[in-house]
Amino acid sequence: MSLFLEVVSVSEAVEAIRRIAPPPRYEEVPLEDALHRVLARDVAADIDIPGFDRSTVDGYAVAAAETTGASEAIPAMLRCQGRIGMGSADAGTVSPGSCRYVPTGGALPRGTDAAVMIEHAEQIGDDVLVHRPVAPGENVVFRGEDFAAGKTALTRGRVLSPRDIGVAAAVGADRVSVAKRPRIGIISTGNELVAVADTPGPGEVRDANSYLAGAFVTERGCHPVYFGIVRDERSMLKKAVASALEQCDAVLVSGGSSKDERDNTAAVITELGEVLVHGIALAPGKPTIIGTAGGKPVIGLPGHPASAYVVLVAVVDYLLAAMHDTTVSRRTIRARLVQNISSTRGREDYVRVSLKNGEATPVFGKSGLLNTLVQSEGLVRIPASSEGLEVGEEVEVILW
């Protein structure tokens, strides 16, 4: 057995990991619990929204044609035929030469097709002086103009934002069908690991990866299930992975993913199923494993948290999105590089950068330092085909 990994490209790894994503299951949830969930079925308007011609201002409902040419100097004069009550079932009819006061959201009476803002009119007794003309439809939303009955308001696969939730409410979706939160088993392996509440002795470190991976999958709408720290013994790791597979939809194992003799993850996956990828042309993050067992993905992450996090962002994110039947939605911004970054051709490099005033500065210090995770705002990806990026270049920063 070679000591070296046979690496695949990042795009091959992403393709492999998407292919093994188990299809999502669905559930109905009350709309108020649906924030950030992934919509499983289109949401359509049940009726015309709005259900009637509606003013968007406080003012006077008018026939627009009767305001043509109105000005401060020569206002149009209309007779005010009272006031429209909010929510009243019938806004009535306005006769030619007349208007009616309408509050924001009120229904337009028959005979009118626009609303004059109260700021642009003056009421004197029963007369209303209109100082500015309005066009037909001005300050009005017509029946069905927002969403016609049956029209799709929100498409499946959408991660529901607060605005989406508001729109779903408007079109009557008090319950929505969403992808169930996948359960992701999380295991850390390594003889050097101690629990976070413990004080590491010489040669020991705390298990940061369980928390890091747990928070990452939570942020992406999954439910983390923690299986704790497992020592570098194949039988123990196998037992832990098998147990996680029983309870979860996918399993992340951090540590033991390289080819050192203490590394058991690949062997355990092979015993339980199949290793598809062992090694990705990615820095940091090369010792990564993509496998399946019992139809469920089992992913081996590098033991170092900074490397593990790059793999979560660059590769695992695509698995979690596919498990929700949605796409990875990344926030990226463009920034100017303030210093050269060299890179190795044939390998996709992810360089941590801090951002300020549109400038991206590579974070100094060794990539193995955890503190780079909190001192950087994002990652600059250097494609495998490139030998580096030059100062002054505009780069895309993945905000992480």
Next chain:
Amino acid sequence: MSLFLEVVSVSEAVEAIRRIAPPPRYEEVPLEDALHRVLARDVAADIDIPGFDRSTVDGYAVAAAETTGASEAIPAMLRCQGRIGMGSADAGTVSPGSCRYVPTGGALPRGTDAAVMIEHAEQIGDDVLVHRPVAPGENVVFRGEDFAAGKTALTRGRVLSPRDIGVAAAVGADRVSVAKRPRIGIISTGNELVAVADTPGPGEVRDANSYLAGAFVTERGCHPVYFGIVRDERSMLKKAVASALEQCDAVLVSGGSSKDERDNTAAVITELGEVLVHGIALAPGKPTIIGTAGGKPVIGLPGHPASAYVVLVAVVDYLLAAMHDTTVSRRTIRARLVQNISSTRGREDYVRVSLKNGEATPVFGKSGLLNTLVQSEGLVRIPASSEGLEVGEEVEVILW
């Protein structure tokens, strides 16, 4: 009483709303529940992190000086003194002219100060040929280099990201002190409103704002408490607001925020406390109220969801951030405007835009349409001092 609002600028409104924010209360939570919470106290490293000199690669622990000048042609030859076990309490000592195999994360033995990657060395029997020189500290993180004991790893006010959670774990913070989730009372008022599960009759619309505001405050780490729909009757609204004030830290009332005779929010706040701002030079969103009652903020939002949402983003966001003792963190991107946008001087305009390939297109259609909320990806702010923005200009888009 004037029919018109006496508006203040957006920055004055933001200043007013921040001033009335009740100070946060704090609670301790387990680290695994701390994602996206606002850190209330700095988190410092309890001990040196790492607690020992640590290799970041699989390879050989060496004295860097002994690899000087090493090359493929003339490798440095070192004697291998065995292997370092992970987590072992003592990595021992390496004598001059020797090295020891060290796995990623393993402790460096005394007498070494760097690690040679396994890819750059060749072991033949007990001899190791090193093909590339390493500098002191290369592929090693020294004791305390990541975080020295007592050094702040995460500063208060930070909204905890997955990376922060990982770092907190590494430095031993298995519980963290965070701002308690403020309880935000949510009331919708209007005779035209029906519940989302109901079918609106003529002149009626569904209450989208309760859901919209509830999801918005949830996304910002608050706990929404829903008080439902209240008719446009002052005594009923007063009762609802008083009840919400008893149970919550702040109250949002949507609807009834203008100066129409059916608008009761300002009058109710005046009866219970004080109105500080009534009207903001903001479009959409002018009819907004900032008030207090019993030391708690009571905010009146416009009844139209699209307007209400702009006020949530442009103004209320600052209240919620202040209630967490943090700052508003907005995701923005720069984009090129593909058409002119005109604006009124003296008023801050927020124009919904869709984004594609770095270009921002104002969303067509009336601003009163709900569908603009889902068809846009963000807002372009046009300052009060400007009469508009020109095609080709680079603008900052607030991603919402």
